[in-house]
Amino acid sequence: MKSLNSKISHYLALLIISVIITSCASKQDVVYFQDAQEYETIISDNSHENTFKVDDVISINVSTLDQEASLPFNVFKGVMTNGSRPEQLDYIIDKNGNIDFPVLGEINIVGLTPEETKNLLKEKLQPYLKDPIINIRLVNFTVTVLGQVNKPGTYFVNGEQITVLEAIGLANDLNIKGLRKNVLVIRDFNGTKVYTRIDLTSKDALNSPVYYLTQNDVVYVEPNNSAIKTSSLDNRASIAISIASLLITTTLILVR
Incomplete structure (x- = not known):
């Protein structure tokens, strides 16, 4: 019987360790502008001035x-x-x-x-x-930030210019589950939708055509692999815990 109890404890320990390891995100997944060197000066020629659109x-x-x-x-x-x-x-x-x-x-x-x-x-x-x-x-300069951010929503912009980083700042930054390498910006040009992705882990993001946002742009942050794996593990973990509970219950009954 002790052998059975030991096997159950061993199984539960492996389950917990597996969940922790699989759900962890690496530094490369969450740090912005990883390739920027210390004291590096970047002169960007990425200029932008908003133009008026239909329904403005x-x-x-x-x-x-x-x-x-x-x-x-x-x-x-x-x-x-x-x-x-x-x-x-x-x-x-x-x-x-x-x-x-x-x-x-x-x-x-x-x-x-x-x-x-x-x-x-x-x-x-x-x-x-x-x-x-x-x-x-x-008057109606707004941007919408959705997905894996701490405060998704639509935000009014004071002034005539806003960057994708400033928009994410309005949404209280990406959470730990946000995929920084593939942020999607959806832009409407008078009825035509344009989808552009930007990698916020690279300094090249500063030269992206969507680094400066226009009125009514939508910024969507999709979940990273860690979040996806964690989500898929939830059901598996629930099933495993149920099985473990059943084994423990069965063991207690046999002991009695």
Whole structure:
């Protein structure tokens, strides 16, 4: 009987060790930029400037020294009361890439950067205004981070630029089960989905075309091999533990 008990204990020990070894992740699986050398200076020519897409919501404000002259080129909700100017409305880029601008009519700005849009509007406003000042802001700049991160969700971006690392930072970083070598970025170009993968364990990630994210990009972090193996072992471990429990119960009955 002691021999049987010893075999059961031995089996349980092997099971526990197997689960621990199989579920462990190596340093190469979790460290960012592993090939970056100490004090290495990397000069990247990876520049990026967001362009406007269909369904973008943008704020455009036109002003001049003569405030009355610029009023017709701004859209407000309601009318001025007690000297207080009403809320200014935003523009939505339609499926044809146009916004309906006061006085000027439809203007196609899809594919243009904010700076290019400013120059286009200044050119079209020349017959009406002297030295107009145009402020443009993307209102609905969001990115979504999903998968093996600590806080998945959709995040609003303050400013005009965000990197994939900053987006992951908003999601409180990848967890230990996230595959850093094959992070997927899903980008929508006016109805066309583009799928690009980036390896965050390499410094070459800094030159990836998706290192700088655009509005409405989705970042997906898939589980690493350790997470997959752990998941597949869960059922096996449950079955093994059940069998072990049955053996222990049977042994106790025989002892009695």
